[in-house]
Amino acid sequence: MTQDAILRALIADNLVSDPAGARGRLLKEAARLFRDKGYERTTVRDLAAAVGIQSGSLFHHFRTKEDILKAVMVETIRLNTALMLSAMDAVHTPRDKLRALIRAELESINGQTGEAMAVLVFEWRSLSEAAQTEVLALRDIYENLWLDVLGAVKEDGGLNAQPFVVRRMLTGALSWTVTWYRPDGGMSLDGLTDQVVAMMGLAS
Amino acid sequence: MTQDAILRALIADNLVSDPAGARGRLLKEAARLFRDKGYERTTVRDLAAAVGIQSGSLFHHFRTKEDILKAVMVETIRLNTALMLSAMDAVHTPRDKLRALIRAELESINGQTGEAMAVLVFEWRSLSEAAQTEVLALRDIYENLWLDVLGAVKEDGGLNAQPFVVRRMLTGALSWTVTWYRPDGGMSLDGLTDQVVAMMGLAS
DNA sequence: CGATACCAAGCAAGCGCTTGGTTTGTAAAC
C-alpha cells in the first residue's frame, strides 16, 4: 500500500479527518501554529483566523481548545502507526526492520506530519492528565513494535544495550532532529537514517 | 575542584546567583515551576507565592517575567559549562573524554540542575528571539567541546557517523532522559552512561 | 537618612468560551 492509500483508508474509517474538509484543514493549521508558537501562546483567535472564520465558530467543531490539541495528537498517532506497520511488512530481517522503523519515524518527524509530531513531543504537558492517559494508550502498539524489533536485533548480536533504554534514547534523538534537520539541506532522509545506523555501530 | 567549589567560584564572580539569597531561591523555584507546568502556564503569582512574596514584588528583582526565564537558562549554562570543563580535565583519552561528557550531561539533566536543564530544552521557544541569540552564544563553548572530542573519537576509529550529527542525536537522546529516567530507580547514573556508550558500540 | 525589599490595590489588555441569531446546503413533501 502506498502512503496515500493508507491515509485514504483511515479517512474512510473515520479515524483521521480529511485534510480537504473543514475539520482536517483546521487540524493542519492548528498543528502548524502549535509547533511554531506553542499551544499556550496560540489563541483561539489565531486558530480561527488561520482557517478564515470567527473565533466563536471554532466551538461548533470542537468543544474546547484542548480538544483541538488532543485531536491533532490522536490523528497523528493513528496515521503514523499505520505507516509504520506498513513499512515493517516490506522487510524481513531484524536489522532491516530496525532501519525501517528509524527511517519511518524520521519521515514522520520531518515529512508531511512533522508539524503534528513536533506538537506531540513538545506540547505533551499542555494536555490534561485525563487526555494524556487516553493518548498514551494509543502509543502502546507503536512502542511495542519497537521493543520487539530491538529485542530481535539484540538476540542477533547487533546491540549491547537494553532495548527499552535504546528505544527511549532513539525517541529523544529522532524527535530532536525536528529542531535542526532540514530535508532540503545537504542530507537526504536516507542519509540521515544511515547516520543513525552508523552511530549505533550497525553499518549496513 | 569539587562541584561545590566550582559553584562557589561562580557565585563569587557573580556569574550565578547564590541559592541561599532571594534571587537564587526565586530562580530555583522558577525552574521547578517552569518545568512542571511550562513557562506560559506559570503565572507571576505562582512564582511569587513559591517564595512567599506578593506578585508585584517580583518586579523589584526582575524587569519582566521573561527575564526570569532567561536568567534560569543563562545561569544553568554557565554552571554546566564549568562543570563539564572540570570533568574533562580528569581524563585523557578521547573515549574517556566522551564518556566523561556523556556522564556530565546526564548529571546536569538528572541531578541538581535538572529542573533548569529541562526548562532549557522545553521552554526554548518561549524566549524572545533577541534573548535566544544571547543564550545561544553561551552554548558555543559547550558545543565545540563536544565536537572536538567526537572528532578525536572518530579519528580513533570508534565512530562511523559524522560528529556534528552524533552530537545532535546525543543532545536529543540525553535531554529526553528527563522524561523517563529516575535516579532513584533501578539504574544508577553510571549505569545509564554505560548504556549510552554500549548503544554506540563503544564498550569500555 | 537613604537605599533595599516588600505590600496592597488595581489597571488595561487579552484570554477561552457563550449567546442569540443568520446563512447555507440538502433532501423530503407536495
Added chain:
DNA sequence: GTTTACAAACCAAGCGCTTGCTTGGTATCG
C-alpha cells in the same frame, strides 16, 4: 420542480476572568 423543513456552519457581540505589570506607600536595616 418548486416549496418547505431542518440541521449544520457560521457571524457579531461580548461576558467573566486571568494575565503581566504599575503605582504609591511602608517597613527594615546598615
